[in-house]
Amino acid sequence: MALHLRKIVVGVFVMRILDLFQVYGGIPTTLEGPFKPVTVPLDGSFRGNAIDLPDSDPRVQRKVSGFEPEQISVSLSYNYDSVWILGLQVMEVTFLNFCSNHGEFQIGKSIKPRNPQSVASVVHYGKLRFPMSHKATGESLIYSQLYPFEGLRNYTSGIIHHVRLTALEPNTIYHYRCGDPSIPAMSEIYYFKTMPISTPKSYPSRIAVVGDLGLTYNSTSTIEHLTSNKPDLVLMIGDLCYANLYLTNGTGSDCYSCSFPDTPIHETYQPRWDYWGRFMQPLISKVPIMMVQGNHEIEEQAQNRTFASYSSRFAFPSKESGSSSAFYYSFNTGGIHFIVLGGYVAYNKSDDQYKWLQKDLAKVNREVTPWLIATWHPPGIPLTGHTTGKLNVHAYERSNRVYNYTLDPCGPVHIAIGDGGNREKMAITHADDPGNCPEPSTTPDEFMGGFCAYNFTSGSAAGKFCWDRQPEYSAYRETSFGHGILQVKNETHALWTWHRNQDMYNKAGDQIYIVRQPERCLVRLKNEGKKHVSVYNIFILQG
Numbered sequence: 001m002a003l004h005l006r007k008i009v010v011g012v013f014v015m016r017i018l019d020l021f022q023v024y025g026g027i028p029t030t031l032e033g034p035f036k037p038v039t040v041p042l043d044g045s046f047r048g049n050a051i052d053l054p055d056s057d058p059r060v061q062r063k064v065s066g067f068e069p070e071q072i073s074v075s076l077s078y079n080y081d082s083v084w085i086l087g088l089q090v091m092e093v094t095f096l097n098f099c100s101n102h103g104e105f106q107i108g109k110s111i112k113p114r115n116p117q118s119v120a121s122v123v124h125y126g127k128l129r130f131p132m133s134h135k136a137t138g139e140s141l142i143y144s145q146l147y148p149f150e151g152l153r154n155y156t157s158g159i160i161h162h163v164r165l166t167a168l169e170p171n172t173i174y175h176y177r178c179g180d181p182s183i184p185a186m187s188e189i190y191y192f193k194t195m196p197i198s199t200p201k202s203y204p205s206r207i208a209v210v211g212d213l214g215l216t217y218n219s220t221s222t223i224e225h226l227t228s229n230k231p232d233l234v235l236m237i238g239d240l241c242y243a244n245l246y247l248t249n250g251t252g253s254d255c256y257s258c259s260f261p262d263t264p265i266h267e268t269y270q271p272r273w274d275y276w277g278r279f280m281q282p283l284i285s286k287v288p289i290m291m292v293q294g295n296h297e298i299e300e301q302a303q304n305r306t307f308a309s310y311s312s313r314f315a316f317p318s319k320e321s322g323s324s325s326a327f328y329y330s331f332n333t334g335g336i337h338f339i340v341l342g343g344y345v346a347y348n349k350s351d352d353q354y355k356w357l358q359k360d361l362a363k364v365n366r367e368v369t370p371w372l373i374a375t376w377h378p379p380g381i382p383l384t385g386h387t388t389g390k391l392n393v394h395a396y397e398r399s400n401r402v403y404n405y406t407l408d409p410c411g412p413v414h415i416a417i418g419d420g421g422n423r424e425k426m427a428i429t430h431a432d433d434p435g436n437c438p439e440p441s442t443t444p445d446e447f448m449g450g451f452c453a454y455n456f457t458s459g460s461a462a463g464k465f466c467w468d469r470q471p472e473y474s475a476y477r478e479t480s481f482g483h484g485i486l487q488v489k490n491e492t493h494a495l496w497t498w499h500r501n502q503d504m505y506n507k508a509g510d511q512i513y514i515v516r517q518p519e520r521c522l523v524r525l526k527n528e529g530k531k532h533v534s535v536y537n538i539f540i541l542q543g
Contacts, residue, residue: 027495029513034400034407037470040478042428043502050216050423050481052242052252053275059220060275067119067185069161069178071277073284075291076233077317078331080170080195083288084315085123085138085163085178105274107155107248114159116140119183121161125176129189132175138163143312145270146302153248155270162315170197190285193232196334200370200491203334204232208287209415209484211237211377211543212294212394214422215276218481221501222421226483227283228505233333234287237543238294238343238377241276242423243268243309245296254423268299273309291316292340293327294377294543298447307344316340322360328353330360336488337369341376344447370491370516375541379416394418395427395479396498398510402473405456410521413514415496418543421481428479430470437466476510484541492516 028035053060064070075084106112121140126132144156161178168174173193179186196202208231213219226234246252246269253259256266280289297310311326321330327342339360347353364372379393396419403411419426431437443451461467470477482500489495493513500509 027511027513029493029515030401030413031515031517033409033475034472035475037472037474038476039430039470040476042479050214050218050421050425052214052216052423053220053279055250055271055275059279060215061278063278064187067180067183069185069187070281071274071313072178072187072190072281073277073314074192074286074288075315076195076288076331076333077164078320080197080332080334081168082164082166083168083192083194085136085165085176086161086313086315105155105158105271107153107271109153111144111154111156113142113144113156116142116159119159119161119185120180121163122181123163123165123176123178124181124186125165125174127169127172127174129175132177134165136163136165141312143308145268145299145308147248147265147267148302149264152265152267155248157270157309157312158274160312164315168194170194171202192286192288195233195288195332198332198334198368200335200368203336203371203488203490205487206231206233207333207486207488208234209237209417209486209541210234210420211292212239212418212422212424213420214239214242214424215272215279216421216423218421218501220279220421222481222483223280223283225499225501225505229485229499231287231485234284234289235338235375235541236289236291237375237417237541238292239296239418239420239422239543240291240294240310241272242296243270243272244299245423246272252423254425266300270309273313277313290331290338290340292375292377292543293342293344295344295447298344323356324352328356332369334488335369335491336371336373337364339372339374341374343376343378366518370518371488371494373486373541374412377543379414379542393427394422394424395477396482396510397477398475398496398498398512400473400475405461405471405473407473410517412540413496414540414542415484416542417482417484417498419479419481420483421501426479426481430477432467432469432471440465478509480509482509492518 062070073086077083117140119140121138123136124132125134138161140159140161142157142159144154146154163178171194173191175189175191177186177189195204206229208226208229210222210226213222244266245256247260247267248269250269291314293307293310298306299309300306301308316326316329317331318326318329323329325345327345328340330337330339342353345353393416397416399414401408401411401413429436440451445451455465456462460472480500480502482498485497485499487495493515496512496514497508498510503509
């Protein structure tokens with residue numbers, strides 16, 4: 001009998017080990033941390049110089065005619081049951097034909113904005129390709145980028161359409177066509193899959209994360225690798241097409257301020273946005289993409305207007321999530337609550353963004369959405385050297401669990417993923433390398449005001465502007481182009497994988513299981529005894 005019981009115990013033990021192996025598979029977990037800091041030296045064969053795609057590349061040229069839609073993309077609303085369909089309608093005309101009824105962009109000294117109501121915003125959709133049983137109509141708009149200086153060229157966009165589809169079923173494939181059926185000018189048939197319902201047991205299979213993408217030959221490699229991973233959702237962590245590395249005449253440079261120091265205003269070449277939309281359409285017409293604004297989307301123009309292209313070309317679930325701004329919003333995807341924050345809009349305690357964040361966090365129910373993922377463009381803690389404030393770095397880095405610059409087993413994991421392939425090249429040095437710490441007075445933030453960084457107030461580097469070594473909260477950092485894939489397995493385990501462009505498609509450059517410990521890291525509201533969302537047990541993505 002005793003022998004029989006021992007066999008049962010051993011059998012249960014072996015089964016448990018097998019279960020753990022199926023979850024972890026030999027991959028490290030945050031439970032094993034904190035890890036000693038690792039810096040992978042720059043691969044000597046790595047080509048860090050990124051060259052932009054020319055406007056003659058077939059991937060950025062128009063492939064439709066007349067008013068047929070192009071630059072089609074799908075994005076999510078607050079919950080699974082609605083999505084936004086975006087498309088830019090254009091008409092093929094000659095370069096100098098500025099007829100008021102055509103949809104192509106105009107660029108030149110004298111431009112006349114089109115009437116956005118001249119073409120209808122219609123989407124036919126359904127669970128079957130034929131017939132499509134539903135129809136939705138939306139709104140249309142145009143935007144202009146204006147420079148009141150002699151010799152600079154102004155731009156006005158094609159007609160941009162935003163159409164919201166509602167009453168969608170979760171985890172369901174829908175087919176759709178968009179355009180204006182009365183012309184007729186409808187797109188070909190595309191499809192997308194809705195997100196799972198918000199429960200602690202349901203999650204999208206793969207979430208792709210990419211930042212600082214640009215439109216270079218390296219960017220194309222990143223998107224090829226990303227697409228091969230078959231994501232259900234794409235998070236774009238700011239800095240999209242880098243149109244602001246160009247003058248209005250189309251002349252570009254890796255370093256704008258170095259090459260064009262005498263321009264009266266920081267110019268942009270807005271057609272790069274159209275090129276980017278065409279290049280990305282094969283992916284984001286089928287896979288929803290959610291946007292975060294970066295510094296390259298600021299694009300100052302006449303009357304101090306900023307972010308015109310970014311806020312016009314994409315849809316954001318701001319109103320649905322209680323936000324009054326396209327720069328900060330939230331949404332649910334299965335058992336995940338995503339928070340998108342704005343690094344280039346006021347965020348002090350007295351500002352609207354801070355107050356909105358407090359309200360949004362207070363509404364999160366971790367029993368429904370156990371995972372809380374926050375994302376913004378500039379790093380919230382100084383990763384890849386000293387980058388506090390509003391700077392971002394074109395490299396990859398993953399932190400240990402950290403809170404207030406100090407190792408904390410309940411603190412968030414930070415991921416910096418500003419390595420999508422952009423023209424500004426990779427960051428290959430670190431502020432903690434000897435002789436690389438900048439003088440604090442040389443780090444002003446020209447857009448937000450103040451300075452990009454200050455002395456540390458806590459942790460091992462308290463009172464210093466830079467660390468003298470890789471920070472203890474930095475677990476892994478490497479200079480290489482790539483993207484990330486997040487796979488949430490259940491309420492407590494999520495697999496994070498970073499893929500490098502120079503590797504084979506199925507190889508991981510960095511991989512770890514992020515493990516939540518809600519009982520260990522529970523925080524309660526004072527005087528109420530209620531469970532409350534805190535900085536603990538969250539995951540942070542940044543550019």
